[in-house]
Amino acid sequence: MHNKIEDIEVRLFLEAIYLKYHYDFRGYAMASIKRRLFQARDHFGCRSISMLQDMVLHEEAMLGALMSYLTVQVSELFRDPAYFRAIREKVVPHLKTYPSLKVWIAGCSTGEELYSFAILFREEGLEERTLFYATDINQDSLRKAEAGVYDLDRMRLFTENHRLSGGKTSLADYYTAAYGAATFDKSLRKHVVFSDHSLVTDAVFAETQFVSCRNVLIYFNRDLQNRAVALFADSLSRKGFLGLGAKETLRFTDHHYKFDEFARDERLYQKREAA
Structure with missing residues (x-):
């Protein structure tokens, strides 16, 4: 019975967030969103999800803190080299x-x-002809992305990943270290547009040649996965490329027929000519 009440609370909470703030998490995988909401509930010292909902609806400043629980924050440079x-x-x-x-x-x-x-494209001589769109629904994450500042103790892993990815330079060429932080060179952001965009509710905004969306679809239910992949297919130019995360596949989506497997093990797909 307790679990059933929790499920009702979670659904009401997601509905409330959508109605008040227009962030739509209702199509996210239930097990994943529940786990994260319980973490948020405990962090904010709430007895229940309903109590958390009351706080979020009446204290707008709470939303930013909550978004760090509801959106995925785990990444690294050259992850999966x-x-x-x-x-x-x-x-x-x-x-x-x-x-x-x-x-x-x-x-x-x-x-x-x-x-x-940005680093890979610079090393391969493609940076000057490329415009990057970096999108997310979490404004706080976007601000951090635009700042390009990371803990210095993460650089060892980032450097090894870069080497394993076939890096042609030293990663240290791209950042300056001071006070325990590594700040990436602002020239890497010269061709970048940072923008708030939701795969759940927003439309395609540009024709692209490459879409990289890794470790996002695993948090969506089937309908939402279909919506996101349809967006990617609509955005990509003829024979454009799509990259997914290591545990993700197009095989079970409604739009798999629009793509060919280009590098199966690395989850790279190419849009078919007549998609």
């Missing part, structure tokens, strides 16, 4: 045939994925 190596070796030769490029980093969180692409 084989993914970036495959882009470097297999996708870049195709991208080099375009006079100009648009790359969409969907669900960019605090920017690690964006800086990975």
